[in-house]
Amino acid sequence: MNAVISLRKGALRCDLVPARGGSLSGLWWGDTPVLRETPPAQWRSALDAACYPLVPYSNRIGHGQLQWAGKTYPLLKNFPPEPHTIHGTGWEQPWALVGRDEVSAELVLEHRGNAAWPFDFRAAQVLRLSDHSLEMELSVTNLHDAPVPAGLGWHPYFVKRPDSRIAFAATGRWEMGPDQLPTELESHTGLDLAAVRLAVDHCFEGWQGPLHWTDSSLRVSLESDLNRLVVFTRPELSCIAIEPVSHANNAFNRLALAGGDPHALGVRNLAPGETIVESMNITVQECG
Numbered sequence: 001m002n003a004v005i006s007l008r009k010g011a012l013r014c015d016l017v018p019a020r021g022g023s024l025s026g027l028w029w030g031d032t033p034v035l036r037e038t039p040p041a042q043w044r045s046a047l048d049a050a051c052y053p054l055v056p057y058s059n060r061i062g063h064g065q066l067q068w069a070g071k072t073y074p075l076l077k078n079f080p081p082e083p084h085t086i087h088g089t090g091w092e093q094p095w096a097l098v099g100r101d102e103v104s105a106e107l108v109l110e111h112r113g114n115a116a117w118p119f120d121f122r123a124a125q126v127l128r129l130s131d132h133s134l135e136m137e138l139s140v141t142n143l144h145d146a147p148v149p150a151g152l153g154w155h156p157y158f159v160k161r162p163d164s165r166i167a168f169a170a171t172g173r174w175e176m177g178p179d180q181l182p183t184e185l186e187s188h189t190g191l192d193l194a195a196v197r198l199a200v201d202h203c204f205e206g207w208q209g210p211l212h213w214t215d216s217s218l219r220v221s222l223e224s225d226l227n228r229l230v231v232f233t234r235p236e237l238s239c240i241a242i243e244p245v246s247h248a249n250n251a252f253n254r255l256a257l258a259g260g261d262p263h264a265l266g267v268r269n270l271a272p273g274e275t276i277v278e279s280m281n282i283t284v285q286e287c288g
Contacts, residue, residue, distance in 0.1 A: 002017060002019070002020065002040040002041055003017065003018070003019060003023060004016070004017055005017070005018065005097065005100060005105055007102065007103055007104065007105060007127065007128075007129050008102060008129070009103045009129035009130060009131060010131045010132075011029050011030045011286075012027075012028070012029060012129050012130075012131070012132065012133075012134065012284060013026075013027070013028045014026070014027050014044075014127065014129060014134055015027075016105060016107075016127065017040045017046075017049070018094065018096065018097045018105075019093070019094040020040055020043060020045075020046050020049065020094070020096045021045070021046030021049065021052050021053070021090060021091035021092060021093065021094075022046075022052070022090060022091075022094075022095035022107045022109060022123075023046040023049035023050070023051065023052040023053075023091065024042050024049060024050040024051040024052070024156075025037065025038070025039070025049060025050055025054055026050045027050060027134055027235075027282065027284075028060070029077060029284045029286060030286075031220060032218060032286075034158065034159065034160050034161065034218065034220060034282065034284055035050035035156055035158060035159075036050050036063070036238070036239040037050060037158055038050070039230070042172070045092070045257055046091040046092070047068075047079075047087075047091065047274055049091075049203045050156065050157060051088045051154060051155060051156035051157065052087075052089065052090070052154075052155050052258075053088075053123065053125060053138055053152070053153075053155075053278065054087050054088050054090065054091075054139065054151075054152055054153040054154060054243070055088045055090035055121075055123045055140050055152045056088055056089070056090075056111075056117060056119075056121050056123070056140050056148075056149075056150045056151065056152065056243060056249075057088050057089065057091070057149070057150070057151040057152075057247070057252065058087065058151055058152065058153040058155075058243065058245040058246065058247065058249075059087065059203065059230060059239040059245065059249040059250070060082075060084040060085065060086050060180060060181060060249055060250050061075060061084060061085045061086075061250060061252060061253060062084055062179075062181050062250045062253050063083050063084060064076065064077040064083065064084060064085040065253070066085075066118075066149075066252060066253065067252065067256030067257060068148070068149050068252060068256065069146075069147075072157055072276070073114075073118045073233050074109055075115070075116060075117065075118075076115050076116045076155060076206075078092065078116070082180065083179075084179075084180065084181070085116075085198075085287055087155065088117070089111060089116045089117045089151075090109055090123055091155075091190075091219070092109075092116065093109055093111065094109075095107040095108060095109045095123075095125070096108050096110075099113055100222040103128060103129045103130075104126065104127060104128040104129070105126075105127050106124065106125070106126050106127075107124065107125040107126075107127075108122065108123070108124050108125075109122065109123040110122055110143075111123070112142070117156055119142070119143075119144040119148040120142075120143035120144045120147075121140055121141060121142055121143055121144070121150070122140070122143055122150075123138070123139065123140050123141075123260070123286045124138070124139045124141075124142040125137065125138050125253065127140075132137075132190040132283050132284055132285060133281050133282065133283040133284070134281070134282045134284075135279065135280075135281050136154065136279065136280045136281070136282075137275065137277060137278070137279045138152050138153075138154065138277070138278055138279075138280075139152075139153050139277040139278075140270070140275065140276055141273070141274070141275040142270040142271065142272055142273065142274050142275075143273075144272060145272055146272065147269050147270060147271050147272070148269075148270055149252045149267060149268065149269065149270070150268045150270040150276060151227075151245070151246040151247040151251070151268060151277075152245075152246050152264065152268070152276065152278060153226060153230075153243055153244055153245030153246055154224075154243060154244055154245075154279075154280050155241060155243050156222075156241070156242060156243070156282070156285050157239040157240065157241050158213050158220065158237055158239060158240050158241075158242055159238070159239055160195055160196070160219065160239050160240050161215045161216075162196055162215075162239065163194070163196075163215045163216050163284070164194070164195040164196065164213065164214070164215045164240075165192075165193065165194050165212075165213070165214050166191050166192075166193065166195050166198070166211070166212070166213055166217070166231070166240070166242070167190075167192040167193075167211070167212045168190045168191060168192075168204075168207060168208075168209070168210075168211035168212070168229065169189065169190045169207070169208040170188055170189060170190035170204040170205060170206050170207050170208065170229065171173060171187070171188070171189075171205055171206025171208075172185050172186060172187055172204065172205035172206055173185070173186055173187050173188035173202050173203070173204050173205070174186075174202055174203045174204075174205070174248055174249060175202070176190075176201060176202060180201075181249065181250050182203065182248060182249045182250060182254070185205060185248075188204065190204060190207070190208075195233065195240055195266065196235065197235050198235070198240070199233070199234050199235060200218065200231050200232065200233060201231075201232045202230070202231060203228060203229070203230045203245070203248055203249050204228065204229045204231065205228055205248070206227060207226075207227050207228060207229040207244075208211070208227075209221075209222065209223040209224060210222060210223040210283075211223075211229070211242060213240075213242065214287075215287075216287055217286070217287055218284055218285065218286060218287060219284075219285040219286075220282065220283065220284050220285075221282075222242060222244070222280070222281070222282055222283075223245035223280070223281045223283070224278065224279060224280040224281070225278045225280075226244040226245070226246055226278055226281050228245045228246065228247065228248065228266060229242065229243065229244055229245070230242075230243040230244070230245055230249070244280050245266075246266050246268065246276070246278065247265055247266030247267055247268075249266045249267055250264055251267050252267060255267050
């Protein structure tokens with residue numbers, strides 16, 4: 001159940017656990033962790049992983065009620081005690097390892113519509129190490145017989161050290177209500193500050209990569225085809241979630257309830273047989 005697949009290239013090592021949500025259990029430069037490291041045997045779920053895929057949507061669907069094409073689909077609430085459904089279904093299911101070598105692996109998930117997500121889909125991940133980078137590709141294919149909402153992303157947790165600093169450019173930020181759902185989009189230029197006292201839980205729009213995550217040990221950059229970024233941390237946490245995503249939080253329901261431009265929210269209306277493919281790269285350099 002917790003079989004770990006290790007990929008290695010030079011100083012870079014990546015461990016993944018296909019059966020636990022197609023997740024990563026760690027990424028290291030030599031002995032220095034880039035992402036948080038928790039042995040899979042200690043996970044309560046893949047939410048404790050170093051990184052997990054977000055499919056077929058990211059972040060929250062408000063109150064576990066998906067609004068789509070004039071219908072309401074009740075979803076299992078998978079993040080108690082929150083009243084919402086969160087981060088898709090990919091992290092809750094085993095993925096099949098369909099190919100691997102020393103530096104790469106390919107994983108596939110076949111989902112049949114159920115109470116967690118009512119529509120059939122196929123998801124695939126390709127992970128590949130180069131001398132300084134972890135390159136990840138994620139795709140979702142609609143296997144349902146009608147158009148469906150779709151989105152994707154990644155949820156990596158970067159190790160936060162005392163001198164860690166985050167820097168990235170953006171054009172806007174969704175403000176959050178007390179229910180953890182977005183309320184309105186406001187102009188915002190991104191972040192460029194020390195992370196040790198940072199408290200943030202927002203989706204940023206118009207992310208213009210790369211994002212830089214630096215400290216006295218490592219210089220890390222994060223790049224993606226995606227142009228939205230969810231950032232979450234609190235001062236007492238030893239890690240920071242930096243999540244490239246395709247759509248705004250609760251975007252499917254926001255579109256159904258408030259209208260507006262699907263493209264502006266990042267909502268994809270995926271036709272039967274249609275596939276979306278996105279990528280994310282984590283590049284690591286040693287300081288000194």
